[in-house]
Amino acid sequence: MVELIKNGVYLLHGKEIATDVNGLPSPDEAREQTITYGILRAHDVDNSKGKKMRIKFDAMMSHDITYVGIIQTARASGLEKFPLPYAMTNCHNSLCAVGGTINEDDHVFGLSAAKKYGGIYVPANQAVIHQYAREAMVKCGNMILGSDSHTRYGSLGNMGVGEGGGELVKQLLNNTWDINAPEVVLVWLEGKPKKGIGPHDVAISLVKAVFDNGFVKNKVLEFAGPGVAELPIDFRNGIDIMTTETTCLSSIWITDEEVRHHYAIHRREQDYRELQPGDVAYYDGMIRIDLSKQESMIALPFHPSNAYTIHELQADPERILKEVEEDAKKRFGDKVDVHLTDKIKDGKVWADQGIIAGCSGGTYDNLSAAASILNGQSVGNDYFTISAYPQSVPVYMATTRNGIAEELLESGVIIKPAFCGPCFGAGDVPSNNGLSIRHTTRNFPNREGSKPGQGQLSLVALMDARSIAATAANGGVITAATDIDYEDNHKPYSFDANIYEHRVFNGYGHANADEELRYGPNIKDWPTMYPMEENMLIELAAVIHDPVTTTDELIPSGETSSYRSNPLKLSEFALSRRVPEYVGTSKRIQGEDLERRNGQCPQHVKDALAKVGADASNTSFGSCVFANRPGDGSAREQAASCQKVLGGDANICYEYATKRYRSNCINWGIVPFTIAKETPFDYQPGDFVFIPGLRAAVLGGKEEIDAKVITANGVKDIHLFFQNLTQDERQILADGCLMNYYKNKK
Numbered sequence: 001m002v003e004l005i006k007n008g009v010y011l012l013h014g015k016e017i018a019t020d021v022n023g024l025p026s027p028d029e030a031r032e033q034t035i036t037y038g039i040l041r042a043h044d045v046d047n048s049k050g051k052k053m054r055i056k057f058d059a060m061m062s063h064d065i066t067y068v069g070i071i072q073t074a075r076a077s078g079l080e081k082f083p084l085p086y087a088m089t090n091c092h093n094s095l096c097a098v099g100g101t102i103n104e105d106d107h108v109f110g111l112s113a114a115k116k117y118g119g120i121y122v123p124a125n126q127a128v129i130h131q132y133a134r135e136a137m138v139k140c141g142n143m144i145l146g147s148d149s150h151t152r153y154g155s156l157g158n159m160g161v162g163e164g165g166g167e168l169v170k171q172l173l174n175n176t177w178d179i180n181a182p183e184v185v186l187v188w189l190e191g192k193p194k195k196g197i198g199p200h201d202v203a204i205s206l207v208k209a210v211f212d213n214g215f216v217k218n219k220v221l222e223f224a225g226p227g228v229a230e231l232p233i234d235f236r237n238g239i240d241i242m243t244t245e246t247t248c249l250s251s252i253w254i255t256d257e258e259v260r261h262h263y264a265i266h267r268r269e270q271d272y273r274e275l276q277p278g279d280v281a282y283y284d285g286m287i288r289i290d291l292s293k294q295e296s297m298i299a300l301p302f303h304p305s306n307a308y309t310i311h312e313l314q315a316d317p318e319r320i321l322k323e324v325e326e327d328a329k330k331r332f333g334d335k336v337d338v339h340l341t342d343k344i345k346d347g348k349v350w351a352d353q354g355i356i357a358g359c360s361g362g363t364y365d366n367l368s369a370a371a372s373i374l375n376g377q378s379v380g381n382d383y384f385t386i387s388a389y390p391q392s393v394p395v396y397m398a399t400t401r402n403g404i405a406e407e408l409l410e411s412g413v414i415i416k417p418a419f420c421g422p423c424f425g426a427g428d429v430p431s432n433n434g435l436s437i438r439h440t441t442r443n444f445p446n447r448e449g450s451k452p453g454q455g456q457l458s459l460v461a462l463m464d465a466r467s468i469a470a471t472a473a474n475g476g477v478i479t480a481a482t483d484i485d486y487e488d489n490h491k492p493y494s495f496d497a498n499i500y501e502h503r504v505f506n507g508y509g510h511a512n513a514d515e516e517l518r519y520g521p522n523i524k525d526w527p528t529m530y531p532m533e534e535n536m537l538i539e540l541a542a543v544i545h546d547p548v549t550t551t552d553e554l555i556p557s558g559e560t561s562s563y564r565s566n567p568l569k570l571s572e573f574a575l576s577r578r579v580p581e582y583v584g585t586s587k588r589i590q591g592e593d594l595e596r597r598n599g600q601c602p603q604h605v606k607d608a609l610a611k612v613g614a615d616a617s618n619t620s621f622g623s624c625v626f627a628n629r630p631g632d633g634s635a636r637e638q639a640a641s642c643q644k645v646l647g648g649d650a651n652i653c654y655e656y657a658t659k660r661y662r663s664n665c666i667n668w669g670i671v672p673f674t675i676a677k678e679t680p681f682d683y684q685p686g687d688f689v690f691i692p693g694l695r696a697a698v699l700g701g702k703e704e705i706d707a708k709v710i711t712a713n714g715v716k717d718i719h720l721f722f723q724n725l726t727q728d729e730r731q732i733l734a735d736g737c738l739m740n741y742y743k744n745k746k
Contacts, residue, residue, distance in 0.1 A: 001293040002209040005286035011186060014224060014254065014277045017286075024280055033278030035252050036184045036220045039159050043143050045176055052726075054176035057161075059085040059137050060168055061146035063129045063420070064093040066636055068106050068523060068565040070147060070165040071113045074172045076526065077742030081511035082117045083174055089132050090124040091420045093561055105520020106565050111505060112518040118511030122504050125417035127392035130241060130359035133160070135392065136500060139271040140255055140263075145171060149635035149660065150244045150359055150441055154223070154251035155236035157259055157275050161250050163660045164637030166667025166738045173742060178726045179659075182249050183219045183284035189227030191292030196481035198366065198464035199231075199238025200439050202289065204297040204307045207245045211305035215285065216248040218659055223253040224277065227291045233262045234365035234493075241360045242441060245304045247632070247658055265495050296480035298437070299462035300324050301340075302331070302445040310467060310480040317341075317349045328457070331445055331546070336457040343435050349478045351461075352434035354379075354386035354468040357422040361439030361465055362391035364493040367399050370469035371407040372488040373481065377473040379412035384476030386468070387414045387428050393499045402491045411472070424557035424634075425449040425458070432456050437478065439465040444633055446552045446577045453577055523565040527645060529669060530597075531736040532698065535614055536671070536691045537605070538624035538650050541586045542579040543685055548657055549627040553578040554639035564638060567645045574642040575625075583646065585685065586623040590647030593621040608688045611715050612708045622649030624689065626681060629654060631661025640664035644737065652681070652689070652720070666729050669737035671698070673720040687711045691720065698722065698730050 008027055010018035018024065031037055032049065044053045062070055067088045071079070088110045093103040107124060114121035122132050129148055137144060140157030151162035167177055193202070210216050221243050228236070236253060243251045253259075255275045263272040295309040301324050313320055321340045328338040343350050356362060356370060367388060379386050388408055390396035396418070399405040405415055421427025423440045429449030430436040436448070436458065443460035450458045463471070466481035473484070555570070556577045563570040575582040592602045601616040609616055625643065630653055639661060643651070650671040656662040665672045671694070675681065688710040697705050703723040709716045725733075728741075735741040 001290050001295070002205050003288040004209060004215055005288065007285070009186060009283050009286045011224065011277055011281045011283065013279055027282045030280050030282030031184060033281040034184050034222055034283065035254065035275050035277055036222050039141055039143060039252065042141070051181050053179050053181055055143065055179065056176055057084065057145040057171055058139065058142040059087070059144045060171060061087050061089070061129055061133050061137065061144060061148070061151060062168065063088070063148060064090045064103070064106050064110065065561050065564045066147040066165050067110055069637065069641070070168050072525065073165065073739055074169045076739050077169065077173055079117065079172055080513070082119050082172060082508065084171065085120060085137065085508045086172070087120040087122060087132060087137055088114060089122040089127060089129040091128040091418060092424070092426070093564070094124045094419050094421070102520055102522035102562055102565070105522060108518045109520065109523055112515060114505055114507050115512055116515035116517060118507050118509055120504065120506050120508055125419060126500070126503055128359050128362070128418050128420050131391040131395070131418070134237065135266055135394065135495065140259070140273040140275055145177065147635060147637070149633065150241050152241050152243055152251055154243070155233070155240040155253045156262060157253065157255040157273070159250050159252050162244060162635040164635055164640065164664035164667065166637055167663055169738060178728070180724065185216050185219050185221055186283035186286045187221050187223045188286060188288045189223060189225040189291060190288065191227055191290045192230040193291045193294055194482060196296060196466055196484070197294050198369065198466045198481070199235045200242070200360065200462060200464035201294050201297045202291065203239045203242035204299045204304060204462060205294065206239070206287070206289065207242060207304045208307040209287070210246050211303070214247065216246050218247070218249045219284065221246070221248050221251040222283065223251065227289070228254055229256060229258070230291065232365060233258055234363040238360055238363060238366070242304070245441065249659065265493070267497055296464065296467045296482050298478065299443060301443055301459050301461065302327065304443060304462055310478060313349060313478065317344045317347070321349070332452045332457070335452045336455055338457060338459070339433055340435065340459060350476045351437045351471055351478055352383055352476070353428070353430045353436040354384070354472050355422045355428050355436060355438040355440060356465045356468055357387070357389035357438070358420050358440050359391060360441050362389045362395065362418070364395050364398055366439060366465035367408070368404050368490040369488050370465045371404040372490065373466060373469035373484065373486045374411035374413065374473055375407045377411050379472045380475050382475070384472065385414070386412070386472045387416055389416045389419055389422065392418050394496050397496050397499065398493050404490055413472070422448070424561070426561060430458050430460070433459060436460045437463045437468050437471060439463060439468055442633065444550050444552050446550065446556055451577060453580055522563065522569070524567060526567055526739060529644060529737045529740060530620070531740060532669070532695045532734045533618055533620040534693065534695050535619040536649060536694045537609060537614070537619050537621045538689050539589050540626060540683060540685050540687050540689070541589060541623040542575055542582045542625045543683065544578065544625070544627040547628060548632050549578070549630040550633040551631060551636060551639040551661060552633055554630065555636070555642050557634070567641065570638060571642040571645040574646060586646035586648065589621065589623045593647060596621055608710045609690070611710050612690045614690060614692065620649060622647045624648065624650045624652060626652045626683070629657045632657035635660045637664045637667070640668045640670055644668040644670055666725070666732060667738040669733055669735070669740070671722055671733055673722055675718065675720060679718070683709055683711065689718065695734055699734050701730070
């Protein structure tokens with residue numbers, strides 16, 4: 001169903017793959033004929049066809065986990081007004097009872113910032129971030145930067161990029177997003193999905209095919225082919241939003257009359273234009289997907305790529321679920337006791353909870369199909385429960401007017417307002433060892449309410465809304481929607497613009513400098529961050545050898561989100577569910593560096609420096625995290641900023657899982673070191689790494705450096721890399737963080 005073509009391909013006139021490449025332009029020339037390069041070059045301020053791009057975006061999106069920190073950082077760096085449309089939604093910290101008043105305090109701050117700087121403010125529960133972008137912000141040929149990793153609007157002809165808050169700050173201060181000119185992978189869609197197949201089925205299959213092998217990492221996915229025309233907009237959106245889980249850089253699709261219709265019903269037909277590849281377009285690889293062969297899928301814990309067809313799970317549940325239990329044992333040891341095989345009864349797998357929510361699940365079409373499957377059925381009154389979250393008030397209104405909400409409610413589904421909470425653990429957290437099937441974006445460990453250190457583990461599997469509804473109609477027995485018969489006769493979606501016109505504050509272009517920012521007691525400024533010194537000494541505060549370390553492990557989601565506006569308070573949660581001792585260790589190191597700065601360097605630091613003939617007067621001292629491949633998952637910058645707040649000066653790894661996490665590290669002054677794949681890293685927390693002459697090397701354009709590892713057993717050599725840094729990024733590292741960089745430019 002999914003075929004990977006690893007060699008480059010030429011697409012002719014957007015319709016056929018070339019079999020004879022003789023006489024065709026070079027790959028570099030023909031890559032410029034992709035939709036991707038047409039959009040990127042139009043946004044490159046250098047207006048060249050070089051290997052580097054400096055991008056300015058057309059609009060930006062943030063939610064209430066990120067926008068306070070972004071505005072505080074930009075304000076400290078000289079922000080006067082928003083230079084581009086910037087929408088702030090309130091879809092993550094909407095449960096105001098968690099943490100007292102502090103979540104609503106953030107919302108009030110957000111509205112005051114929109115008034116002061118000229119922003120767009122979307123009140124709580126009006127829309128999840130990406131649905132508001134689809135309904136009100138996208139334009140064909142445009143680019144949107146978002147501080148959420150699932151910033152993906154390619155199916156509507158708008159390239160979306162998810163980055164950490166530092167990159168949004170740069171745009172607010174009229175700087176650029178700097179990237180290497182990316183490779184482009186063609187996703188060629190053929191055939192038509194059969195009844196019961198939904199967007200999550202295709203998306204999960206795509207993630208399964210490309211995640212582990214890194215086939216599309218930091219590349220742009222460009223969707224084309226005859227199969228596109230067989231997919232309605234919500235189906236395309238549902239696939240597109242999940243491209244984040246492939247680790248690609250961004251995505252874009254061809255546009256057609258279906259896309260034009262989307263803009264027309266949203267009263268923005270002027271924002272539509274046709275997007276097609278040129279006559280001869282080159283792609284660095286290709287993914288062929290035959291939609292007609294797609295099966296109903298389930299992605300088991302603990303990643304969207306851990307996927308099987310539902311029929312495969314039904315045929316061999318004992319073996320498959322046992323593998324998940326063994327994986328949990330490797331990850332968490334004796335901290336949790338997983339009994340997933342207990343879900344097998346009479347040879348069938350039973351779920352405890354179903355959730356249809358968020359930017360991927362709560363679409364009109366998904367809810368319409370789920371209601372059709374559940375119409376006249378009952379989810380029962382046993383342990384199985386199911387909730388649905390329409391992704392915006394306009395979608396909720398349409399489900400009410402067209403009988404969809406009525407059918408869902410009558411069957412026993414609980415309908416809740418637009419909210420992203422189920423995706424990260426702030427809503428509908430399942431019981432310990434409960435199996436939750438969800439049409440949401442992720443099922444990582446340490447997510448959806450999991451607290452392994454306290455013996456609590458959420459077991460989340462991803463499924464399409466149609467199969468979740470089929471499972472609910474079957475009393476909780478996991479069921480493929482392709483195995484049941486149903487008809488969806490609901491009316492097509494119709495958008496009601498009055499809802500946003502009545503409630504959304506749109507101040508773009510109308511900044512009011514006299515407006516006072518409204519601060520709650522939890523909203524704090526960033527602490528002092530120091531510039532890089534001549535040499536660097538770092539102590540390993542955490543050493544993690546897991547294959548991948550997610551941002552949810554670096555800074556847990558869930559109730560910790562309430563403290564996103566308080567850097568010191570939030571940092572208390574850093575690595576708390578993976579390395580609980582990390583915070584205490586980092587604080588101790590930070591305190592010792594402060595002693596050094598005050599002329600009272602601790603003796604054990606002096607002793608370490610003496611082993612390499614160095615002096616404390618020109619050598620900084622900070623903490624460091626080693627992980628094999630850190631940063632998969634969310635774009636939120638706090639995964640890096642918390643390390644910095646605790647005195648983190650560097651990270652060491654074999655590779656960074658995503659560009660966005662590496663960018664976050666750079667913007668917070670954390671040197672993103674890597675080591676060669678063949679280099680063993682068998683050092684322990686408490687060991688030191690000394691990097692002589694680092695500041696000069698960074699500012700001098702070097703990309704690698706010799707360093708020393710200082711252990712109780714002696715001193716060993718290690719070679720570190722810090723490659724692919726722009727000159728601005730080098731200066732940011734030298735200045736200590738992005739805020740210092742902008743202060744120094746004044």
